[in-house]
Structures are given as structure tokens and as C-alpha cells.
Amino acid sequence: MDNFLQQLINGITLGSIYGLIAIGYTMVYGIIGMINFAHGDVFMLSAFIALIIFMILTQILGLGSLPIAFVVVLIAAMALTALWNWAIERLAYRPLRGSFRLAPLISAIGMSIFLSNFVQVVQGPRNKPAPQLPNHVFNLTGGAYDVTLSVRQILIVVITAVLLAAFWYLVKYTSLGRAQRACEQDLKMAALLGIDVDATISITFVIGAALAAVAGVMFVIYYGVVNFADGFVPGVKAFTAAVLGGIGSLPGAVLGGLLIGLIEVFWSSYFTTDYKDVAAFMILAITLIFLPSGILGRPEVEKV
């Protein structure tokens, strides 16, 4: 039971990270029907940006206060990653809008290869260890098997929840969100009704990148190490989460992320860590075969 509780905490933490990345996938897929393969690498890039900004703050500017540093790192990483994704969309995907279906996918795969190797070239191939930060750990039970809950884990889950609430409000109640939902339903009709489709799609990429950057900051804090190759597997798992939750559905992406995180953690704990990625991929395959529209997604109507 204690082990179960511990894994639950770990799984929710990991699932929050996946959920944040999954939103980027699900929004882009919803609006232009493209698997944004480079999103996992954008996430990895954001982790690097966050790490370097933290180093600049503490080493060069000599900032002593950790909470202020954290807030600055979070905001700066979100802004800079958003700029990256905006530029990527502008250069690599927008010229291909209206082209055949495979073209943006291949472009995104190329961008993914480019980004991971770009980071390798400019920052070197080795693991980057993050500086050790104080991490208070609460002990929840006094039993033989300690169930621990760390400040980092609370931070990750709370920030994810707050951001999701803000984001949900944005999509549900603002004109920007309405424009996004309109584009999701029908790009051409939305354009005819006076919505700036290009700008809406750009903002979608920007929001997706900002949320991925939050996940990137969390990733660095949680694991304390980042590598240029760290984008691919979390990216695929986050995509799995988006599909599992029902692609195009925002609550679905978060739900899917939590499920994937929990499944991965429980699989590692009760079976073996060797095949944890296999478990995630099997779930992806099984979901798609038996439940193609996901848990919260709408079934696609086939028109003849």
C-alpha cells in the first residue's frame, strides 16, 4: 500500500510533465492536422534554455534568492521557447500549408533532427548536470516503507494545475480561444469569417511551446540532468498521451499524460524497468486499434 501511494505520487508528477507536452501536440494536430514531430525537441531545447538562464542568473548576475530565480527562469524559458517555435512554424511549416499531407510531417521530422543536432553542436554531446538545489522532503508515513513527497513534486503538480486552469480559461472564454476553436473546425470557413488564420496558428504554436517550456523547466528540476537526445522519447510518450486522451481534446491531453505517467511508473515498480518504454508504446498501439478517438475525443465521421 505504501509503495502504491509512493508510485502514485511519482506517477502524477511524471504525468504532469507529459500532459504539458501533450497539449502542444494536441492543439497543433487539432488545428492543422499535423503531427508536430519537432515538439519533443522543442521541449528538450527549452530545458537547455532554462538551465543556461539559471546559470546566468546565479553565476554571472549573482542572484541569491532561489524563488526569484525560479520565476525568472520559468518566464524567460517560456518566452524564448515560444519565440523558437514561432520561428520554426514560420520557416518550416507555413510555406507547406495547403501542400500535400506528408510534406509538413517530413519537414517536422527534419526539424526534429535539426534541433537535436543543433543543441548537440552548440552545447556539446555530454549530459548537463543541473546545479544541486535544496529539496525539502516530507515524510508522509512513519512505517517501514517511507512514502515521501518532495517540494519539487508539489511544485510541479501545482504549477501544472495553475497553468492548465489559466490556459483552459484562455481557450474557453477569450476571443483568441474562440478563433482557435473555429480554426479547428474549419480553416477555410474561419478565414472567410474574418479570422486571421495564420496568426491563430502562430499563437497555437507559441502557446504549445510555452507549455512545453514549463515541462522543460520541470524536467530539469526533477531529473537534474539534460541531454540533447532527451527530446525524442518524452515527445513520443506525450504524443501517446495526446492520442490516448483523444487528439484535439485539451482535458484529454492532460488525462492521457497522467495515465501514461502512472502506467510507466507502476510498470517500472511492479514489473521491470527494462520494458517501460515498450509498455507506453503498446498502450499507444492498443488505444489506436480499439479506441481510435481516444478517451475524451470525438469520433471522426467519414464522409464519402
Next chain:
Amino acid sequence: MTAAPQTSPLAETAVSTGQLVPSLRAAAAAACVAFGLSFPIISYHAESNINNELVLGARWPLSFGIAAIVFVFVFLRQMARADWRMWFDRVGSIAAGGMGGALVQAAREGEGVAPPSPARIAFGRYFGPFALGVLALFPLISLGLLGPASSLKWINNYGIQIMIYVMLGWGLNIVVGLAGLLDLGYAAFYAVGAYSYALLSTTFGLSFWICLPLAGILAAMWGIILGFPVLRLRGDYLAIVTLAFGEIIRQVLINWVDLTNGYAGIAGIPHVTFFGIPFNDDDNGFAAIFHLPYTPIYRTIFLFYLILALALLTNFVTMRLRRLPIGRAWEALREDEIACRSLGINTRNTKLTAFALGAMFGGFAGSFFSVRQGFVSPESFTFIESATILAIVVLGGMGSQLGVAIAAAVMIGAPELMRELDWMKALFGQDFDPTQYRLLLFGAAMVIMMIWKPRGLVSTRSPSIFLKERKAVSGDLVKEGHG
């Protein structure tokens, strides 16, 4: 795809002050964006020291340099008011030079509905046999020009390496180009073929010629096993499931240590023999029997002809199958699945045959890979491998066998050529290592080529069924890889 305007962009617009200010503003904005992108990922460099602590080093000049380059580039582009595609077209035509230029020209002529020019017909008719002749003589030419020692590298790194990808591209073309199914996990079948040969030969001592068909059959079987549950999915969903299966197979290869030896891989795989005669310096080796001086080049040349034959077999089978009912069913399925179903085509079996055949050729290529290397490990079958093969197929123009071959030569040959750029060390200093930019440029090239020619280098398709006369149509009219 819209045709680029034919007038010269430079002649069209005279430089005037009215244009100068907006151009400067746009260039300044782009330079600011570039500077923002380069901060902090380029302008600072984080490196671990001896105590495994990260320390920062500043590289501001690089950041400013990038911003300056972007400024100049955007400014010139704004002044010329040319659109991207036009520049890509021009730069591409100039860079590709002779053959590439002719190809681009030929492809462009075929884009419209206009009848192909005589030059294009002649090009289409003679280029294939000509290329084949060059390939057949390639080992002998390089041997004659460079001698046995230095021609080894050319035949091995360029000849064999490119031919493997030509074969993989043609194999995947059956699935993506003909049947229109998007497969992102093709490297899985390549891996199945490679491990089949590696395990069968090291465990049971079977020879390559027995293992080759077995590897093909096993890969095809895996194609059917993996394909069976997923083929009712469409489009991107199929792509992502094939990606998942590709990763599953790789993970199993990594984790099933008892069978596959995990990350360490399988070493000591028997080398290829000349129909039973080994390529070594023994008395009954190839060199001794044919009274030749011993060099390792014979094995390399034999491997080259072997992969050439395998690739041509793939091509031959594909071309023949296109004329058979099954091939026509693939293409019909690609264009309209619902129409096929209502006409009584068994869509599941049709898709499965495409999947299995594509997988089989992947398996052949895999067993060739392992007999050539003598060593296999899961590292050779990552997602990048699948993406590379798919990129070759798409960039080549999916319906076109020739286009795929050319794309393979470009995508595999060009990064290999990067290894030859040692003279650049004189330019950028001794620490400069051109090979580390290989994959960086590879990714960038994929993006740029997609924007330049979304339908591939050969963007025309020749339908296998036609009314009255054979003709080429634009690639935009077919639904390759749509799912």
C-alpha cells in the same frame, strides 16, 4: 504547387528609397528574432568541469554574427522581392549542376499539363540505362583510377552505403508510394532481417544464401503480424502506430539480452563468401583459386555487386507488380479506399501484401547489412534510420523509382562527403570538425528540400493505366502516403 513567376526578380524592381526603409525594417526585425533565438543557447556555452559542475562560457560574437548574417540575407531578399521558392529553385538548379539541373528542368516541364519536351523523353529513356551502366562499372572505374587501397573507401562508403539506401527506399516505396500507407517504422524490418541473418548464421551456421530468403520471409511475417491489427487505421494514426512498433522492436532487441546480447550487439557474424569460396588469404580463398594477389578489395567489390543485384531485384519486382492486378489494387486503394471497398477489393489483404512485400525487401537489405558489417547492434535501427528512409522516398518523389535512387545518392552521399572536408580546418582552425555538422545539415536539408519541392525531385508520375497514350501527370494529382 504553383509555378514560380518566370520574370527575373532583380529586373522587376528597381532599387528605390521607398523600398529601402521597409526592407531595412524587415531585416532589422529578422535580425532581432535571430538574436533572440541565439540567446542563450548559442551565446552561452555550458560545459562541465572536473568536479562535474557546469560552468558557463560566453560566445557573444557568434550570436552577433548570426544576427548580422540574417540581417544581410533578409535585406537582400526584401530588396529582390523574390519569394522563397524561387530562390530555392535558382540556388538548387545552380548547385545541383548538370544532372540535377536537367532533372529539375525535366520535373518542372512535367508539372503542368503541357506535353513533355523531346529532351525530357530522351532523358527519361536513356538516363536509367546510362546510370545502370555507370553503376555496373563503378567498382572497376574507381579501381582503375585510384588503385586497390584508396578505391576501397569509395566503393564501400559511397557505393555500397548508397545502394543499401536505394534498396531500402525502393522497398519502402511499395508501401508509401504505391499503396499510400505511411510507415514510420520501416527500420524495424531492416532490423529483423539483420538480426535474422546474425542469429541464424552464428547459432546454426547457416550460409548467407540460405539466410537471405529466410530473413526476407521472417521480415515479411513480422510485417503481417504488425500490419494485421493496424491496417484499418488511416493516415497519421497508422504512421504513429508503425513508429511505435519500430520502437518496440528496437526496445526488445535492447532488452532481450539472452537472445540479442542487448546494446553490445552480435559480433563475429560470418562474412560473405563467393558462393562458398571465402574471401581470405588461405590457399582455398578467392584470391588463391583465381590466381590473384590477395587484397580485401575483392570482398568489397563482390558486396557491391550483391547489393546492386538485390536493389535491381527490388526494382524489377516493383515495376512488374505495378502491372499485375495486385499492383493496380494498391494504387487504386491509395487513391480512394471507399471506392475500392465498394468495388469488392479486399482492402485488408491488399494492404497486407504491400506491407509484407515492403518488409521482405527491408529484410533482404537487413541481412545484407549484417553480412557486410559482421556486427549488428540496436543502435543501427533507430527512428532516425526510419526517418531517413522515408525522407529518401518522399524527397525522391514517391512514384518515381529513379527519383528515389537520386535522393538516396544525395541524402547518403552528401553527409559522407562531409567527411572529406578536412581542408576546412585550414579555414576555421584545427578544432573544426566538419563531421559533427552532418546530421544538423541533414535535418536542415530535409526541411529546405520539402519547401523547395514538396512533391520530390521527380514530381511527375506516370500512371500505370492510361487512356490512348502514356503520359506523365503532376504529383499533386496522386494521393501518395495519405494513409
